[in-house]
Amino acid sequence: MTKVVLSARGLVIRFGGVVAADGVDLDVQAGEHLAIIGPNGAGKTTFLNIATGYLKPQAGSVEFLGQDITAHSPRAITRLGIARAFQIxxxxxxxxxxxxxxxxxxxxxxxxxxxxxxxxxxxxxxxxxxxxxxxxxxxxxxxxxxxxxxxxxxxxxxxxxxxxPKLVLMDEPTSGVASAEKFAIMDVLVAALNAQAVTSVFVEHDMDVVQRYADRVAVWSSGKIQTVGTPREVLADPAVISQVIGI
Amino acid sequence: MWRRHRVLIGATLVGLAAIGVLPMASPSIVTLLALILAKGVVVLGIIVLLQAGQVSFGHAMFFAAGAYAVAFYGRYVGVGDMLLYLVFGAVAGGVLGLIVGLFVVRYREIFFGMLNLAFSMVLWSLLEKMFHYTNGADGIRVARPALVGLTFTPDQFSYVLLYLSFAIAVAALFAVQRYLESPLGSMLRAIKSNETRLEYLGISARRVLLVGYVTSAVLAGLGGSLVAVIQQIATPEFAYWTKSGEFVFIAILGGTGHALGAFAGAAVFEFVRFYASAQLADAWQMILGFVLIAIILLAPAGLIGIVRRRSAGERSAA
Incomplete structure (x- = not known):
């Protein structure tokens, strides 16, 4: 049985009328690279903000290695071993x-x-x-x-x-990078993560990157995790294709 | 060591030559030079805080704390030793800095500046109103102390103060430069550019700023105790907001990019004040105003920035 590093249960957060998370459950397993995909504004970055203590959810909890970190500050969470890379x-x-x-x-x-x-x-x-x-x-x-x-x-x-860190959360690691360089950068990055045995979660829009580098993919849409699975399963799912990839 | 500190060592030698030669030309300058060095120590503290992008408009409170620590000692205990006075001044500044700092490091920019100003004006009014203890606006006279048991004539003592101020200024200069290059000092500059990232590296920006704040208060207290002895008095004016403004003025005049700016600024400020007020009794502030306008328009990095630009230009030309 694989070990769960980060575990979110029943996360709810609203911004005015916008529901970014409406009962989100998500487990991140030790050693994996989990991609989160979904339409713009779905709440993917909000999840990173909650997991690092920048935002507090209105309901639900986040556990890191069995410890409840929902009310912790970003600083305290960093010291426990979660590091963050930013979209900007x-x-x-x-x-x-x-x-x-x-x-x-x-x-x-x-x-x-x-x-x-x-x-x-x-x-x-x-x-x-x-x-x-x-x-x-x-x-x-x-x-x-x-x-x-x-x-x-x-x-x-x-x-x-x-x-x-034990876990690194990355917000679109390849945005702002020339598309010709994306794979080269991800090759280097994933190799670096594997070399240090770091688990990672990354929000990503580029399906080629997801396909190539994610061990599992979570689809975040309308405030919920619609499906979780291997890139092969998830990216072939007709519902995912219409909702997220938009073909 | 030599390479890294060659600027500071060079400046120390220039300073040493200045305090050796200038008094020969005009003995009346001895006290002025000591005052420049003492104020430079205070302004060093302002420069520390400016690394974090924070301007305190109330640092005169720590300056006054140092001065009144000396004055109260003389009044209630008796004439002490100069070294004891310096320790008291630094400790008084540091303790008050810790107390006030615990509040103000939660704020940034204009709120930080104004909160400092408010605290300093509380101290000023206490010094004014508690006449029974402080003599109010008249202030407390500070008798000439001994130095490690040695007593001096007034003439000798002015030289002693000059050399002592110089030694303290050099020590403070090297210590501050060391601090600013250390991890904690580098984090001060990170507060200015990206506090969010600092927190996401697991570092408390407030604690980093508090260390800088207390350091700057210690320097202000030390400078205040020196000035009280040099001028032989401590008055509530020492805590007044115009005094705080003067320290910020000198920091900007000298340049905040390097610790040496504090002394360059203090030298120009005090010389202009000294000579301009002798020639044009009512216009010296106007002259200082023009000097500052010229600096901000022509050399925004201050006097030290002009020196740096020239030496960088020479290096690239060579």
Missing amino acids: PQLFLEHTVIESLLIAAASRNGRLATLRSLEDLPEREEMMQLLELVGARDAAEHKAVVLPEGRRKLVDIAMALALK
Whole structure:
């Protein structure tokens, strides 16, 4: 039996008249890469916001490794081992890329009371390797503000991975990336996740990416999980094709 | 070490030459130079907070806390030692900074600035109104202390204060630079650019800011205790909002991108005030106003930004 890492039960959240989640149950299993697909505005990002404590659901609960985290702050949830990458990269624009990663590493290892220079932290080599892994090593000494969108995306994901999380939640990891590069980036990313045995959930619009990289797919529509299954099963489902893929 | 700190070491040598040579040209300048260094220490604290994008319009409260710690000691305990005064000033600033900081680090930008101002005006009115303890607007005179048991004539003591201020300024400069390069100091700048991400890295932005806030309050308290001894008095004016404004003014004048900006700004500010008020008694504020307008329009990174731009230009030309 596989181990459940993240478990959502009966999540309900409304924004005015819009019901983003109306009794959502979802389990994420250890080691898998779960894609969440669905029409725009269905509530996929809202799920990531609830799972990381940014939003509180009106009903329901989220458990991470058996612990109820529904009322936790994003900071507390991060410290438990859930890292997040954003649809719009959230970077420290005035820091260089390597400095940003070192801030993450300093947080992970509790290096807050040291007067050592950030640049001289022992995690520097590890962070350079992480940049190598996501293919952004050459950007290490650049300020985040000068990077093009595609690189920012990679740095954003690298900042999440720098925390050595047990679970990473990614919001459209390949949006803003040139379509020719999507597979190359996902190849690198999934390899990096597998190398560190990190479970992942990613919201995705590109069905080719889902097909190729997801172990399971959850279809989120009208505030509910309509179906969960392997990409082969789900993407062949006529209801999914008409609702989500829109052919 | 040499490479990383060559700017600070260079500046220290320039400062050392200045305090060695300038008093030979004009002995009356000794006290002015000490005052510049003491105020520079306070402004260092403003620059720390500006790294996080936060402007305090109330930092005079910590400056006054340091000054009154010295004044109260002299009044109720007796003349103490200069080193003791400095410790008291720093501790008074730090303790008050922790208390006020626990409230204000929950706010940002204009709310942060105004809340600081409000706290400082509470302190100002307490110092004004509690006449029995504080002498009200007259303030409390500060007698000349000894330094590690040694006593000095007034003339000698002005030199002692200059050298002591210089030593404190250099120590504070290196300590602040070290802090700003450390993980916690780097996180201050991250508050300015992306607080959300900071929280999503598991870091409490409030705690990061609180450390910066208390650090800046300690520096203000230390500077306040120095100024009280240099000027031999502590008055409620030390806590008044125009004094807070003056510190922010000096920080912007000097440039907030580097800790050295504090001293460059303080030097220009005090020299302009000193000479302009001697020549044009009623117009010195206007002259300072024009100086600030020119800086903001022509060199938004402040005096230190001009120096940096030139040295960067030379490097790329070479």
